[in-house]
Amino acid sequence: MFLAHRIRLDPSKVQATYLARAAGAARFAYNWALAEWEHQFEACKRNPALPKPNEAALRRQLNAIKRTQFPWMLDVTKNAPQMAIMQLGRAFQNFFEKRARYPRFRRKGANDRFTLTNDQFQVDGKRIRIPKLGWLRMRETLRYTGRIVSATVSRTAHHWYASISIDTSDAQLPPAENQGAVGIDFGVTHLVTLSTGEKVVGAKALRTLLDRLRRLSRALSRKAKGSCNRKKAKAKLAGLHARIANVRANGLHQLSASITRRFHTIGIEDLHVKGMLGNRCLSRAIADMGFAELRRQLVYKAQRRGGQVIVIDRWYPSSKTCSCCGYKLDALSLDVRQWTCPGCATYHDRDVNAAINLRNMAVSPTVSACGGEGAGPVLHAQSETGPCEAGIQRKVNDA
Ligand SMILES: [Zn+2]
Numbered sequence: 003m004f005l006a007h008r009i010r011l012d013p014s015k016v017q018a019t020y021l022a023r024a025a026g027a028a029r030f031a032y033n034w035a036l037a038e039w040e041h042q043f044e045a046c047k048r049n050p051a052l053p054k055p056n057e058a059a060l061r062r063q064l065n066a067i068k069r070t071q072f073p074w075m076l077d078v079t080k081n082a083p084q085m086a087i088m089q090l091g092r093a094f095q096n097f098f099e100k101r102a103r104y105p106r107f108r109r110k111g112a113n114d115r116f117t118l119t120n121d122q123f124q125v126d127g128k129r130i131r132i133p134k135l136g137w138l139r140m141r142e143t144l145r146y147t148g149r150i151v152s153a154t155v156s157r158t159a160h161h162w163y164a165s166i167s168i169d170t171s172d173a174q175l176p177p178a179e180n181q182g183a184v185g186i187d188f189g190v191t192h193l194v195t196l197s198t199g200e201k202v203v204g205a206k207a208l209r210t211l212l213d214r215l216r217r218l219s220r221a222l223s224r225k226a227k228g229s230c231n232r233k234k235a236k237a238k239l240a241g242l243h244a245r246i247a248n249v250r251a252n253g254l255h256q257l258s259a260s261i262t263r264r265f266h267t268i269g270i271e272d273l274h275v276k277g278m279l280g281n282r283c284l285s286r287a288i289a290d291m292g293f294a295e296l297r298r299q300l301v302y303k304a305q306r307r308g309g310q311v312i313v314i315d316r317w318y319p320s321s322k323t324c325s326c327c328g329y330k331l332d333a334l335s336l337d338v339r340q341w342t343c344p345g346c347a348t349y350h351d352r353d354v355n356a357a358i359n360l361r362n363m364a365v366s367p368t369v370s371a372c373g374g375e376g377a378g379p380v381l382h383a384q385s386e387t388g389p390c391e392a393g394i395q396r397k398v399n400d401a
Contacts, residue, residue, distance in 0.1 A: 003169075003170060003171075003173040003305075003306070004151065004167055004168070004169055004170075005146050005167070005168055005170055005173055006165050006166065006167040006168070007144055007145045007146060007165070007166050007168070008163050008164070008165040008166075009140045009141060009142050009144070009163060009164050009165075009166065010140070010141040010142075010161060010162070010163055011130070011138055011139065011140055011141070011155070011161075011162040011163060011164055012138070012139035012140065012141060013138055013139075013162055017135060017138055018162065020078065020132075020134075020135045021135075021155060021157070021162050022114065022157075023074075023077065023078050024078040024079060024082045024116045024132075024155070025082070025114040025115055025116050025155070025156075025157065026110070026114075027074075027075050027078050027082045027083050027086075027116070028082040028083060028085070028086040028115065028116035028117070029086070029108045029109075029110065029113060029114070030072070030075070030083070031064060031075075031082070031083030031084075031086040031087055032086040032087065032089065032090055032107075032108050033107045033108055034064065035057070035060045035061075035064065035086070035087045035090050036090055036105055036107060038055070038060055038063070039055040039060065039090070039094070042054075042055040043055055056091065057087050057088055057090055057091025057094075058091075060087050060090075060091075061084055061087045061088070064083060064087065068083070077134065078116075078134060079116075079118065079122060079132065079133040079134055079135075080133075081116070081117065081118045081119060081122045081133070082116035082117075085116065085117040085118070085119065086116065086117070089117070090105060093105040111240075114156060114157040115154055115155060115156035115157070116154070116155055117152055117153070117154045117155075118132065118133075118152060118153045118154075118155070119152055120149075120150045120151055120152055120153075123153055125140075125144055125150065125166065127143055128140050128141070128142065128143055130153070130164055130166075132155070140164065144166060144168070146168045146170045146172060146173070147168075147170060147172055148168045148169050148170030148171060148172065149168065149169045149170075150166060150167075150168055151167045151168060151169055152166075152167055153165065153166045153167070154167075158244050158247075159237070159240040159241045159243070159244035160237060160240070160241065161244070173306050174306060174307075174308070175306045175307045176307065177266065177307050177308050177309070178262065178263060178264055178265050178266045178307050178309050179263060179264055180264050180265055180266070182265055182266065182267070183197075183265060183266065183267035183268070183269065183361050183364050183365045184196055184197050184198065184261065184264070184265040184267070184268055184269070184357075184361055185197035185269040185270075185356075185357040185358055185359065185360030185361030185362070185363075185364060186261070186268060186269065186270045186271075186300075186357060186360065187271065187320070187353045187354075187356040187357040187360060188270070188271065188273060188291070188293050188296075189353055190284060190287045190288060190291065191203075192204070192353065193253075193257070193291050193296075194257065194261075194296075195351075195353035195354055195356070195357050196261075196357055197269075197354070197357040197358045197360065197361040199351075199354050201353070202257055204253060204257075204291055205249050205250050205252070205253030205254075206287075206290055206291075207245075207246045207247075207249035207250040207253070207290065208246055208250070208286065208289075208290040209286075209287070209290055210249075211242065211245070211246050211249075214242060215239075215242055215243075215246070218235065218238055218239045218242055219239060221235050221238075222235040222236055222239055250290070250292055251292075251295075254292050254295055254296050254299060255299065257296065258296060258299035258300050258303050259303060261300065262300060262303040262304045262306075262307055262309060263307070265309070266304075266307075266308075266309045266310070267309065267310055267312065267364050267365060268300055268304055268309065268310070268311045268312065268364070269312045269314055269360040269361050269362075269363055269364025269365075270297060270300070270311060270312070270313055270314065270360065271313075271314055271316065271318070271320060271356075271360060272313045272314060272315060272316040273293055273294075273297075273316070297311075312363070312364040314360055314363045314364065318359075318363065320356040320357075320359040320360050320363075321334055321352055321355070321356045322334045323355075323359050324343040324345055324346065324348060324350065324355070325350070325355050325358035325359050325362065326343065326346050326348045327343065327345045327346040327348070328345075329343050329344060329345030329346065331344075334352070338352065339351070339352050339353075340352060
């Protein structure tokens, strides 16, 4: 299993300058190759005898000219431009296979990163060795053991990080304490409601820090373009954005860790996050919650404990069905938080009832794996979510 550990770096000023230059070389190579790709593609349309652009040829082409045309590129690791062009090749492949949009040019400030292959760096305790730079301090030691695959050094706000990916066999964690099942209902007032009745509010990082964000954005917009003060205001704003992301990520990691530690089988609803973000009243609150990220974490963390995440079809009426007797309401508007079942007179909390239904669906015996090799038809016909992620089982509402 491949795992990555992102570690904060502690570069000196000189070292930070090197990292910025290596990231600059990677960005330049990526953008050069993208422009060249488009150019060659046009030429090939006019004259079909010409070869189609590809990343290997572009790397050779850049290698041939960099000594004379871009000599500054030689000051940093040769991996930076090379890996950037390979990444462009992958971006095009993802585009051709309809997994991603057309590659875009990288921007300074937003895409400051470069990648090293495992023969180009060394990790030893709390330090990492980068070619043409030497040893660099890291804030922690590597969390996993195994074969190191690659490292990506990147900048977020004014901090540098190395994300080291490892092919590890010790990814397996002890199985969940409670081998039972849980259903999870996602919401806006409460991030999650569990079928056990627990409700977790969630960090709501953006909402808490929104005033400060607005103030800093306004301050930035008042500064003259190109001025030193604008640069400072920009750095401050970037720092706050990074803080919001950290607070959110921390909350989600703690929650997903606690759920996967406790339960083996996890039933969740297949949320149409993109569609919900289209709702302008709710979009900020939903984006602030980070449902998609939470789901991603639940899946890989459950996998590491031998558990499973079962995704229940989006059209399954989890809120409108009584979890005691199965009575189905015709309608239940969003502002109704509690209701009494006309069938069996049970008084339901809307979210807890939905979570219990999801748990019941997850443990019912009609689970079928989705897509993949010989797993039968994709049951999830109504969704446009595309190919299924590994380790997810899906279920449809057969009613
Ligand atoms: Zn009922």
